[in-house]
Amino acid sequence: MAELKADVLVLGAGMVGVGAALHLQKRGRDVVLIDRHELAGEETSYGNGGLIECASVFPYMFPRDAGQILRYALLRAPQVRYHFSDLPVFLPWLVRYFLASSPERALHSAMAELPLIQHSLIEHEALIxxxxxxxxxxxxxxxxxFRSDATLATAVSELERARQYGVAGEVLDAAAIAAREPHLSGAFSGAVHFPAPGFVPDPGGLAKAYAALFGRKGGRYLVGDARTLEQSGTRWRLATLEGTITAREVVVAMGPWSDQIFAPLGYxxxxxxxxxxxxxxxxSGNAVLHHPVLDADNGYLLAPMNRGIRITTGAEFARRDAPPTPIQVERALPRAHALFPLGEPVDARPWMGARPCLPDMLPVIGKAPRHSGLWFDFxxxxxxLTLGPATGRLLAEMMTGETPFADVRPFAVERFG
Structure with a gap:
């Protein structure tokens, strides 16, 4: 079997990898998209709330309120759960997360990511x-x-801060909530409607649509094991079901599995x-949900997906490959039934995914410092889902020598030493 060749291998066919592949292809590179699945968007890109969050200026940082931290530590808050047995594994990372969430460093992360957030909707609209x-x-x-005056007041304050950076939002009272979502039930102190973000009713389907566009424009999609990647002289080699393929450059866009590549290479x-x-x-019945709705105080979101009403949970800190423990879904279901008329489950069991996170809540985007032709985007x-096409453009500009549309220094892997 003849060896296949390309200019760039993009490892990972989630929204991030597909976005990078499309932007590199647009700039004339012969790109091959590689994933372990036969179809794109089968992992993390499939299981989110479907929001193109162009209004999310400030990242999800570690809380600084002592009472809130205590509730999380004692597992008394629905937004967060952790496995006691995995505490030694992720506690050092949580300490780094806490330190990176100081007001000064959190603002630095927000301002670094702001150009990407502002371009997120633009890039998606063009691709759609x-x-x-x-x-x-x-x-x-x-x-x-929001179900309490205190949490609503905090949200209004955060909205006022975000408005300084162009975020639009409307504070709703009970009557305005009922006007927008007449099938919701409950006692609410109020709500905030963010009108600008786009909603994707099939996030995995959108990743597949972008991958199909990549294919129509001449891109190749191959099934392969990224862990077979090795450097050979000036090229990179990887095994796929169609044979070995080599390229001058490779992009690691494997989300929570990116460590399978960078760790063996010594990073x-x-x-x-x-x-x-x-x-x-x-x-249930003729009930309709018109918007994704976050029950902020109870820690879950309802989103009107094509497959049904998707209930999504907050964060669970555990080893990536530990067995699923969908306790947050089980606890949220009675509250969700009280909020909206839900019928029978569509899925046989809850789906589990993993969000890939670094302590400063910024991605790594750029060149690997010790390996020629190796690039990171995870x-x-x-x-x-929000940033995949925007970071794909940023990476492609870096790889092809264009002037990047945003400052790339905050995303460099060297920030971790």
């Missing part, structure tokens, strides 16, 4: 039009519900995961 999938895009924004990058779960439910925390 080119892929001709308008049905996978809704301009509804999303609603964040010490503090990549951890926040696991999450979702379950699809039928809507660690997008809660924003892989």
């Amino acid at each position: 039009e080119e892929a001709n999938v308008p049905e996978l895009w809704r301009r509804t924004g999303w609603i964040k519900l 010490s990058i503090p990549l951890a995961v926040k696991r999450g779960y979702h379950l699809h439910m039928k809507a 660690g997008h925390q809660h924003h892989g």
